[in-house]
Amino acid sequence: MEDYRYRCPVCVKLPLDGPPLGIEAPPFKYNLGHDQAKFEKSNTQCDLYRLVRDLHRIWLENGEGSRGKYWYSCSPWYSICTDPGVWDILPASSEAFVHPNxxxxxxxxxxxxxxxxxxQEHEGCHGERYPVLPTRILDLGEPGFTGNVKLVETNSHRGQYIALSHCWGASNSFLTTRDTIESRKNGFLPDQAPATFRDAIMLARCLEIRYLWIDSLCIIQGDKEDWNVEASRMGDVYRNAYLMVAAANAADDTQGFLKSRPKIQCSMNVVAPTGQAAKVYLRPQNYKYDNKDLPLESRGWTLQESYLCRxxxxxxxxxxxxxxxxxxxxxxxxDVLEKKYQSGTHHSVARLFPENESxxxxxxxxxxxxxxxxxxxxFSxxxxxxxxxxxxxxxxxAQKKGRYCAGLWWEDIGYSICWTPGLHRSRPDLYIAPSWSxxxxxxxxxxPDVGYAAxxxxxxxxxxxxxRDYKAIHRGSNQYGEIECAWxxxxxxLAPIAKVKDEKLEERDQHPHWRECEYFSILDTKNEEVLRVEFDFKEEEVDELFALFLMCAVDRDTGRHAPAERLRSSAVELSGLVLRPTLDPGKIQGQYSLPKGFGLYQRVGFFKVVTRQAKQKFLEMAPVTNIALL
Structure with a gap:
């Protein structure tokens, strides 16, 4: 057979002259390059050459490469992993073998x-060992039991339970309702339940934990009163759970979460320096990056569950x-590394209570x-x-002794109502919260200052x-839940504003976030500063608009500014809300007993204005006004 070793431009660069590799670790990575013109002229019949040439041509046709140079590599990066039981005798192995099942x-x-x-080791990770059980719970039976699962009324009995966090999906046929509650209490076989519920039952039984809480089975669906009561207790349910199981990889309850993991194809038996035999496995490096496209991470309810559970x-x-x-x-x-918060995605209620709040x-x-x-x-x-x-x-x-205001907090309400919407938003079909939430x-x-540097x-x-005050009328008994009206x-x-048409201003702000901005000035004044307004919804741009001044930031020169920036360093940035008068204020005032003598307004946007005037001088154009903000 002809030896292509000396004719093929690919093979000539491979280390084929060395001795057999045996048990030595292979050189996993090659980065090779050729001039394209010379490479194309080669007349070798080597199959490897023709494969590289044809793949490179396809790569160019797809617009992924650049002409003039062939670059190709062989880069199968692998990690060595072992069973946890042999870590002590093979310390070079940093990763663990994952069984497909x-x-x-x-x-x-x-x-x-x-x-x-x-x-045994983490004092802050568990509350009472046997807490009061939720109102209803699924009883899986004693260890070793494989029969029917029963929904039971707990009557404040105590025990350990698993709470399931899952994506419901569209086909919610297996629920507890007023019509099915007796059937659930009589019991059902695990095979009758959707795959995610069935998997949770099997896992709990393997861990010998008798009780399981699943929201769609332990809360009576379609019963508004029961839902309001149980929703208000959700914090205790997840906080007191012995363990929460998050079905992060399942988009709905029919998929299940106990899915088979990829098999590792390559394994070998080795002898450790101690003389003990062990098995090691090679796993591709990209196997580790498994936190993208998880359905549970996009569901609204599950964020609270993740924060609440211990x-x-x-x-x-x-x-x-x-x-x-x-x-x-x-x-x-x-398991030797303590990796808390390294991923940046971990949710812990402790994060909401920083150690150094000052x-x-x-x-x-x-x-x-x-x-x-x-x-x-x-949200569905x-x-x-x-x-x-x-x-x-x-x-x-309860922890911070704070006053909750429709998703915000009274203690910093002036700051928190100055949120700004993202580029992709829509108006809800029903009333959810006041316009300032x-x-x-x-x-x-x-x-402001959360998520970006200003x-x-x-x-x-x-x-x-x-x-002065916050008032809310809630739907149902949950004082942290649905709102009918709040102000x-x-x-x-407060000052009336009018739109300014200035093409130079519009050209100045070409950042995508500000392209939706409009420019306004305070009505009937000679003031030259303009308010840069971003409406919550484009259609909110109405004839009668007002600027409600709430916040102020002064950029004091501390020597960090370049000379060209120092002129701006004495500027004052004022910000606040754009308001419109509430439609039909008489009807609203009579229906909800709003305070008399207050103008009724709704938020329609947010504004900023930078001025070099003293803020007191600038605000002379905006008299202080009594407002009820709905």
Whole structure:
């Protein structure tokens, strides 16, 4: 057979002259290059050459490469992993073997090890060992029992239970309603339940935990009164759970979460320096990155559940993650590392109570950071947006002695009503929250200095602004849940504004976030400064609009500015809300007993204006006015 070794431009660069590799680690990576013209002229019949040439041509046709040079590589990066039981004799192995079956005895043993370690070593990760059970619970029977599952009324009995966090999906046929509650109490076989419920039952039985809480089975669906009562107790349900199981990899209840993981194709037996035999496996590096496109991460209700639970098992596409208040363990890794918060995605209620709160000029800044995530999530029922936070809000209110105001907090209300909407938002079909609450729109929001760096320091409420009271009328008994009507009573500088048409101004702001802005000035004044207005919805641009001045930020020169910037360093940035008068104020005032002598307004947008005037001088154009903001 002809030796193409000396004729093929590909083979000539490969290290084929060395001895057999044997058990030595192979050189996994080659980066090779050729001049394209010379490469194309080669007349070798080598199959490897023709493969590289043809693949490169396809690559160019798809617009992915550049002509003139062939670049190709062989880069199969692998990690060495072993069974957890041999880590001590093979310390070079940093990763763990993952069995394809998530219910394999070796997997269950590892999960039980995590639970036991947390029980014994982490004081802050569990409350009462046997807390009061939720109103209703699924009884799975004694260890070893495989029969019917029964829904039981707990009557304040105590015990340990798992709480399930899951995506319902569109086909919600297996529920507890007034019509089916007796059937659920009589019992059902696991095979009768959807795959996600069936998997939760099997997992709980493997871990020998008798009780299981699933919202769609333990709350009576379609019963508004029961739903209101149980929604208000959601904080206790997840907070007191012995463990939460998050079906992160299932888009609905029919899919299940105990899915087979990829098999590892390559394994070998080795002898450790101690003389002990062990098996090692090679796993592709990209196997580890398994936190994208998880259905549970986009569902609105599950964010609260993740914050409230003390510890959870998250079932992902290729692995299981343990999260508690003290650490995070990854099924792919050794358990010696304490990796708390390294991923940046862990949700813990402790994050809402920073150890050094004096650093925070905004008392609830961590809450609003959480809302930035929450606002992007999906709901099948729009009016669930506030109830889906009610358990967490109740816990935060109790811990911080705060006053909750339709998704915001009274203690920094002047700051928090100055949120701005993202580019992709819509108006809800039904009333959800007052116009000044982020919950009044469907879509992303940001808060001042939360999520981005501003040129000016964190704004502060103007001295002339006084918030008098907050009033709310709720639907049902949950005081942190659905709202029928709510308003703020305040006094603040208010001025009528009119639109300014200036092409130079519009050309100046070409950042995508500001392209939707309009420019306004205070009516009937000679003031040259313009207000840059972003409407919550484009159609809100009406004839009669007002600027409500709330916040102020002064950029003091501390020597950090370049000479060209120092002129701006003495500027004052004023910001606030754009308002319109409420439609039919007489009817609203009579229906809800709003205060007399207050003008009734609604938020329609947010504005900023930068001025080099003294703020007191500028605000002379905006007299302080009594306002009821709906």
């Amino acid at each position: 998530p219910l394999d005895p070796s997997t269950i043993a590892r999960l039980q090890t995590w639970i036991d370690r947390c029980d 510890r959870q098992l998250r079932f992902m596409h290729q692995k299981i993650i343990w999260d508690c208040q003290s650490t995070q363990w990854d099924e792919l890794d050794r 650093r925070h000029s905004v008392p609830y800044e961590e809450w609003y950071g959480m809302i930035v995530d929450f606002a992007t999530r999906k 029922v729009q009016t669930d947006r506030l109830p889906a936070l009610s358990g967490l809000a109740a816990l935060v209110a 982020w919950a009044s729109i469907i879509g992303p929001v940001t808060f 040129f000016f320091p964190t704004p502060e409420t103007l001295d002339a602004v006084v918030f 703020l009573e305040l006094e603040a500088p």
